[in-house]
Amino acid sequence: MHSLKGKKILLIISGGIAAYKALELIRLLRGEGAGVRCILTEGGSHFVTALSVSALSEEKVYSDLWSLTDEAEMGHIRLSREADLIVVAPASADLIAKLTHGLANDLASTVLLAADKPILIAPAMNPQMWNNPATQSNIATLRARGVFQCGPEAGDMACGETGWGRMSEPAALLEAVKGQLGRKALSGMHALVTSGPTYEAIDPVRFIGNRSSGKQGHAIASALSEAGARVTLVSGPVALPDPAGVKTVYVESAREMLEACKQALPADIAVFAAAVGDWRPSVSKDRKIKKSNASSAPDITLTENPDILHTIATLKKERPRLVIGFAAETENLEKNVRAKLKKKGCDWIVANEVGPDESGQEKAFGRESNQVYLCTRSDFEHWPKASKREIALKLAERIAQEIGDHEQARKRRNKKS
Numbered sequence: 001m002h003s004l005k006g007k008k009i010l011l012i013i014s015g016g017i018a019a020y021k022a023l024e025l026i027r028l029l030r031g032e033g034a035g036v037r038c039i040l041t042e043g044g045s046h047f048v049t050a051l052s053v054s055a056l057s058e059e060k061v062y063s064d065l066w067s068l069t070d071e072a073e074m075g076h077i078r079l080s081r082e083a084d085l086i087v088v089a090p091a092s093a094d095l096i097a098k099l100t101h102g103l104a105n106d107l108a109s110t111v112l113l114a115a116d117k118p119i120l121i122a123p124a125m126n127p128q129m130w131n132n133p134a135t136q137s138n139i140a141t142l143r144a145r146g147v148f149q150c151g152p153e154a155g156d157m158a159c160g161e162t163g164w165g166r167m168s169e170p171a172a173l174l175e176a177v178k179g180q181l182g183r184k185a186l187s188g189m190h191a192l193v194t195s196g197p198t199y200e201a202i203d204p205v206r207f208i209g210n211r212s213s214g215k216q217g218h219a220i221a222s223a224l225s226e227a228g229a230r231v232t233l234v235s236g237p238v239a240l241p242d243p244a245g246v247k248t249v250y251v252e253s254a255r256e257m258l259e260a261c262k263q264a265l266p267a268d269i270a271v272f273a274a275a276v277g278d279w280r281p282s283v284s285k286d287r288k289i290k291k292s293n294a295s296s297a298p299d300i301t302l303t304e305n306p307d308i309l310h311t312i313a314t315l316k317k318e319r320p321r322l323v324i325g326f327a328a329e330t331e332n333l334e335k336n337v338r339a340k341l342k343k344k345g346c347d348w349i350v351a352n353e354v355g356p357d358e359s360g361q362e363k364a365f366g367r368e369s370n371q372v373y374l375c376t377r378s379d380f381e382h383w384p385k386a387s388k389r390e391i392a393l394k395l396a397e398r399i400a401q402e403i404g405d406h407e408q409a410r411k412r413r414n415k416k417s
């Protein structure tokens, strides 16, 4: 019942009408056994009183960066050091902007800047403020930095407008906190995921690319992160938002992708979902190739790109415990995939058929759903057609099982020796 027993939460209540919901959140968190210490910003104190916050948390409420007594007793650095999670609810547009830009001109922003703990924000503001490109760009930056977000929800606002901007309900926030603090299957693991296409430059404006949307790779990065892993996503150019809580590194070419993957090591798990270009133009011109200067169409000779999956799967040192490749095949699926598993030196291959289906539509690239096969060294499993998100969740579950089995085998070996 007390799923947060012994956990310490630092709750920052910033200015907004939704601050009243923070009181209920304190009650729910304490009901689950968590200790809650609160910072009430100047804005927040216009909506709820320090007395209510203190009565519910049964702790002193902190508000002033320059309070000699507070600093003597606790110190703003210790406030974050002693917490397991920092929750900002409501997170006003102003505090989100401060957090994004590293401002530290009050207690809340200073504590956030000095934080070495995960941060969960619950944005709450007027829909126009939420939709403003400034807020959206701040939110994207924070997500890319690994700040977790819960809400906002859509609905009627206190200001009379309707739209996105309502703070999530306290019960939903409690679930988000539990999601962050509960031990998860892949907690403590680092996962490397590649996603999207690569672009191989012909000249500054032209490139050789492919149809990969990155949807499957990005979904896998999200699913592994939700399963508790720290995830580094190395992505080619895609039109997708960065997955929340995932460190996303953008690259263009196969060679850049390999470099970024090497930089991300060591990793426990590596999933290579990117559609890496097998070849690149042998020469990439630094000026645009002009039609008017050429007597005929240019000959483009190609050079083979490094194989990222094979390189990482065959590393002597730093080989991840579980290396998973992808295969896109148009024919002889099982035979080709089994051969590919050996050739690449990986542990599993997730295979799918690409190319047009009976109605002439592409089967996998850019689609929302996918039908895949999981090829391990001993099995070849047919997975039913499902959304890319569902496939990602199932794969994360299988990875967690496999890693769990590895761990148990390791512990058995350690006991024997």
Ligand code: CTP
Pocket: 194, 254, 272, 273, 274, 275, 276, 277, 278, 305, 306, 307, 308, 309, 310, 324, 325, 326, 327, 328
């Ligand atoms: N891959 C990679 N680096 C490359 C090419 C592919 O890491 N230069 C990875 C992909 O991310 C995928 C797997 O290898 O996980 C399979 O890629 P695929 O293109 O199907 O295999 P190829 O070896 O290129 O074989 P073929 O094109 O002959 O099917």
